Amino acid sequence: MDGKEALDKARERIIETIAQNIHLYGLTPSAGRQYGTMFFHNEPLTLDDMTEELGMSKTSMSTSVRALSDLKLVERAWKRGVRKDLYQVKEDWYQSFVDLFSIKWRRSISLHAVAVKKSLSEMKDLYENKDISDDLKAMLEIDIEKLEYMRDYFEWLDRLVDAFEEHDIFNLVPPKDYPRNK
Numbered sequence: 001m002d003g004k005e006a007l008d009k010a011r012e013r014i015i016e017t018i019a020q021n022i023h024l025y026g027l028t029p030s031a032g033r034q035y036g037t038m039f040f041h042n043e044p045l046t047l048d049d050m051t052e053e054l055g056m057s058k059t060s061m062s063t064s065v066r067a068l069s070d071l072k073l074v075e076r077a078w079k080r081g082v083r084k085d086l087y088q089v090k091e092d093w094y095q096s097f098v099d100l101f102s103i104k105w106r107r108s109i110s111l112h113a114v115a116v117k118k119s120l121s122e123m124k125d126l127y128e129n130k131d132i133s134d135d136l137k138a139m140l141e142i143d144i145e146k147l148e149y150m151r152d153y154f155e156w157l158d159r160l161v162d163a164f165e166e167h168d169i170f171n172l173v174p175p176k177d178y179p180r181n182k
Contacts, residue, residue: 011040025071025100030056031064035073035089044077044086072099094175098164105161112154120147
């Protein structure tokens with residue numbers, strides 16, 4: 001095996017590992033292969049380049065690159081004289097994780113906060129109703145306590161997301177040599 005074959009084999013191992021783990025980002029293995037392939041290119045690629053390299057349809061490449069872009073794992077690039085859209089992997093994996101974590105958890109926090117606030121208000125109003133039974137009042141006390149716990153948890157989680165977005169998390173768990181190349 002010559003040097004180029006050995007390099008390709010080592011790269012392919014990483015690409016396949018990314019493809020196997022990309023589900024953590026909610027993406028398909030083919031999007032992982034696309035990302036891995038882009039990772040090892042030192043220049044931005046067009047959808048045609050990716051289609052040729054991976055043997056997948058241009059539509060599939062476009063869908064995957066859009067999903068990767070939405071998660072801020074890849075970005076558009078510009079190159080003088082090239083009219084087609086170019087894409088490249090974002091170099092800052094730490095920031096990519098922060099972005100992904102924040103996007104996913106902010107959505108979840110918001111949904112839960114609205115539901116908890118509404119249900120808590122309804123339960124408290126019902127608790128104040130003098131016509132309810134003692135059994136129902138006891139159930140409401142337990143449920144109100146549970147929802148107040150949930151509310152407190154999501155307020156904490158919101159502050160945790162703030163710590164990621166403000167990079168305070170890096171004071172607690174400092175990455176080696178971060179930020180890279182700065």
